[in-house]
Amino acid sequence: MGFTSGQGIVTLLVLIASLLAVGMANRPIAGKPANHWNSGFNHSIWGPRNNPFHPNNTRPPKKFIVGGSERWRYGFNYTDWALKNGPFYINDTLVFKYDPPNSTTFPHSVYLLPNFGSFLTCDLSRAKQVATVAQGGSKGFEFVLKNLWPHYFACGEHNGLHCKEGMMKFSVMPLFRPCHG
Numbered sequence: 001m002g003f004t005s006g007q008g009i010v011t012l013l014v015l016i017a018s019l020l021a022v023g024m025a026n027r028p029i030a031g032k033p034a035n036h037w038n039s040g041f042n043h044s045i046w047g048p049r050n051n052p053f054h055p056n057n058t059r060p061p062k063k064f065i066v067g068g069s070e071r072w073r074y075g076f077n078y079t080d081w082a083l084k085n086g087p088f089y090i091n092d093t094l095v096f097k098y099d100p101p102n103s104t105t106f107p108h109s110v111y112l113l114p115n116f117g118s119f120l121t122c123d124l125s126r127a128k129q130v131a132t133v134a135q136g137g138s139k140g141f142e143f144v145l146k147n148l149w150p151h152y153f154a155c156g157e158h159n160g161l162h163c164k165e166g167m168m169k170f171s172v173m174p175l176f177r178p179c180h181g
């Protein structure tokens with residue numbers, strides 16, 4: 001069947017009417033915000049502090065003790081720690097704290113793995129050591145997040161065993177935050 005201009009106008013009117021109906025359906029009801037794009041938007045969760053894309057997210061750089069009071073040790077879930085303490089931003093500092101080795105304490109260290117594959121398998125063959133077994137002492141080893149690419153941290157001790165079996169690994173994707181001040 002042909003599509004005459006008369007039918008076209010009717011179609012257009014029906015379209016406009018249905019758009020208006022949708023608009024009416026989103027009219028404010030008692031106590032609800034008038035702007036329907038905002039309804040259901042929980043500002044407690046997605047406020048400036050937590051939302052990495054919020055224009056007012058301008059908190060100054062922070063220091064994080066990796067693992068919190070557990071520090072950098074064998075058997076603590078650092079993936080979980082990173083999930084709960086992130087997101088991390090450019091210029092935040094990660095502090096790795098672990099005792100220098102002696103006859104009773106296990107040595108630890110900090111390596112950066114080159115990619116997700118080596119992170120999954122704890123393959124240290126192309127990893128870059130960023131902290132020796134001695135550098136976690138006293139105030140700890142500080143790593144400033146300077147780059148926007150993913151960082152794959154792992155303990156390099158026992159040929160990857162601490163990473164594989166001891167959960168001593170986590171990844172961080174630093175986000176860009178507009179400069180504060």
Ligand SMILES: *[C@@H]1O[C@H](CO)[C@@H](O)[C@H](O)[C@H]1NC(C)=O
Nearest residue numbers: 040041042043044045046047
């Ligand atoms: C928004 O999220 C906070 C924190 O999870 C919660 O306490 C609050 O009840 C939520 N508000 C609404 C309206 O869902």
Ligand SMILES: *[C@@H]1O[C@H](CO)[C@@H](O)[C@H](O)[C@H]1NC(C)=O
Nearest residue numbers: 047048053054055056057058
């Ligand atoms: C950002 O903060 C400024 C000053 O505190 C405020 O006037 C403005 O409304 C905020 N913008 C947003 C999108 O929350």
Ligand SMILES: *[C@@H]1O[C@H](CO)[C@@H](O)[C@H](O)[C@H]1NC(C)=O
Nearest residue numbers: 076077078079080081083167
């Ligand atoms: C560590 O924590 C992550 C994130 O909460 C979880 O998915 C994972 O199963 C945990 N790993 C172990 C071995 O419990």
Ligand SMILES: *[C@@H]1O[C@H](CO)[C@@H](O)[C@H](O)[C@H]1NC(C)=O
Nearest residue numbers: 098099100101102103104105
């Ligand atoms: C080894 O180091 C730990 C932690 O620093 C310390 O508590 C312990 O006394 C040390 N042991 C020896 C034998 O030096």
Ligand SMILES: *[C@@H]1O[C@H](CO)[C@@H](O)[C@H](O)[C@H]1NC(C)=O
Nearest residue numbers: 061090091176177178179180
């Ligand atoms: C990070 O810090 C450096 C030096 O203090 C500064 O020049 C840079 O603008 C900062 N970057 C961001 C994204 O805040």
Ligand SMILES: [Cu+2]
Nearest residue numbers: 108155157162
């Ligand atoms: Cu270790």
